[in-house]
Amino acid sequence: MGSRLALDDGVYLRNSVQTAAKILVVGHFAVGKTTFIGTMSEIPPLRTEEVMTQAGAGIDDLKGVPGKTTTTVAMDFGRLTLSEKLVLYLFGTPGQQRFVQVWEDMTRGALGALVLVDPERLADSFPVMDLVEQYGIPYAIGVNRFDGTPAHSVEEIREALDLLPETPVVTCDVRDQRSSADSLIVLVRYLQSRLN
Amino acid sequence: MTPSDEPELEHEAAELVRPYVITNGRELPDDSDLSLITLVTVHQNPPRTKPLDPEKLRVMELCSGGFLSVAEIAGHTRLPVGVAKILVSDLTEEGHLCTRAPIPSAQLVDRQILEEVLNGLQARFG
Numbered sequence: 058m059g060s061r062l063a064l065d066d067g068v069y070l071r072n073s074v075q076t077a078a079k080i081l082v083v084g085h086f087a088v089g090k091t092t093f094i095g096t097m098s099e100i101p102p103l104r105t106e107e108v109m110t111q112a113g114a115g116i117d118d119l120k121g122v123p124g125k126t127t128t129t130v131a132m133d134f135g136r137l138t139l140s141e142k143l144v145l146y147l148f149g150t151p152g153q154q155r156f157v158q159v160w161e162d163m164t165r166g167a168l169g170a171l172v173l174v175d176p177e178r179l180a181d182s183f184p185v186m187d188l189v190e191q192y193g194i195p196y197a198i199g200v201n202r203f204d205g206t207p208a209h210s211v212e213e214i215r216e217a218l219d220l221l222p223e224t225p226v227v228t229c230d231v232r233d234q235r236s237s238a239d240s241l242i243v244l245v246r247y248l249q250s251r252l253n
Numbered sequence: 254m255t256p257s258d259e260p261e262l263e264h265e266a267a268e269l270v271r272p273y274v275i276t277n278g279r280e281l282p283d284d285s286d287l288s289l290i291t292l293v294t295v296h297q298n299p300p301r302t303k304p305l306d307p308e309k310l311r312v313m314e315l316c317s318g319g320f321l322s323v324a325e326i327a328g329h330t331r332l333p334v335g336v337a338k339i340l341v342s343d344l345t346e347e348g349h350l351c352t353r354a355p356i357p358s359a360q361l362v363d364r365q366i367l368e369e370v371l372n373g374l375q376a377r378f379g
Contacts, residue, residue: 064329069319070292075353077290077322078366103328107335134289134324139373143366146290146322162334166288168367238378245371252364 068100073141079166080241083150083189084173085181089201089231090149091133093173096237097147098135106131107159130159160188169248170196171240173231176209179217186218195251197225197244223247287338289324292353293345300348308332309349312340316350 082090095102107130133149150163150170170189174182189196200214209217211226220226225247229240295316305313311330315321321329327337344350 064315064318066318068325068329069321072319074292074320076366076369077292077353078370079290100325103325105324105327105334105337106331108333134328136322136325137373137377139377140369143369143373144292144322145370145373146324148289148324162289166290168370235378238374242371242374242379245367245374249364249367249371252367 070136070144071138071141074138074144075142077144077146078168079146079148080244081148081150081163081167081170081194082173083170083185083196085175085178085185086151088173088175088178088182090173093171093199093201093229093231093237094133094135094147094149096231096234097137097241099138100136102133102135104131104133107162132159132163157188160192164192164194167194169244170194171199171244172196173199173201174214174218176200176214179214182218195248197227197240197247199231199240200226200228202228202230223250287323287342287352289334290322291341292320292322293326293341293350294320296348296351302347302349305344305349308336309340309344312337312344313349320353 082093084090091102130151132151135147137145137147139145148163148167150160172182172186172189186196198214198218198220200209200211211228215224215226225243227240227243230236293316295313304310308330312326315326315329323338323341324334326332326341327334330337332340341350341352345352
């Protein structure tokens with residue numbers, strides 16, 4: 058096929074993989090979503106863009122209208138092959154209300170969400186938590202430990218975010234693979250408990 | 254923490270009108286079940302057709318190496334997700350690509366998958 062876009066073997070999934078699952082990593086701007094995904098992913102994280110058009114505007118309207126602008130929303134994601142048959146994708150999802158188009162696509166088929174919060178900017182997490190709850194996605198809270206920030210107790214964070222008693226809150230360092238994996242394990246255990 | 258690497262730096266992108274030319278202005282069929290994590294690869298016995306458009310050819314070349322998700326195809330080709338989905342949908346319909354559909358979401362939150370995810374995470378990082 059001439060010039061090849063096909064990439065190194067490591068880029069592709071094993072042929073035995075049958076099932077793809079998805080967990081969302083959500084949070085406000087600069088909370089550490091991209092770092093978390095980079096820490097956990099087995100491939101260099103990829104970025105995709107979705108073009109947002111104005112509500113109700115047909116695609117054809119864009120043709121030949123040079124003055125018209127659209128907005129792109131970028132999402133980062135990574136991949137973790139968890140067994141011969143199963144691959145898990147982690148999608149970093151922007152938390153702004155106006156990106157509902159992206160949210161509908163992202164949330165479809167998601168197992169759950171890890172909501173990353175910055176203990177010093179808890180109020181910034183309210184819009185994304187509204188979205189997660191609006192879409193009915195079960196979630197756990199990952200409190201990203203930033204350097205030099207004073208520790209808030211889990212109780213204080215729970216109260217500030219007005220969490221249900223069963224919602225897990227776990228502290229994590231998004232730069233650390235073990236710590237980040239632990240927060241995913243806490244989330245998955247919680248998702249399991251909801252089935253019982 | 255490097256805020257600059259955060260993804261949601263939205264920008265005005267008048268130049269992105271062009272991708273819609275790639276899809277001839279069409280949208281994804283309503284009954285399409287393609288998702289971001291639908292797994293895709295080239296068909297073993299592709300049909301003989303007229304030469305493919307350059308963008309479709311790029312997708313075919315990328316997919317010739319093995320299975321990738323729709324999101325990864327968009328990421329590697331730098332096509333917007335919506336455009337990549339339309340190209341994959343077309344190529345699948347024409348018999349060039351085949352897909353492994355993700356399990357329907359109704360069954361997704363299912364004990365077995367959560368257990369496999371948990372076991373996998375613990376085996377790798379526990």
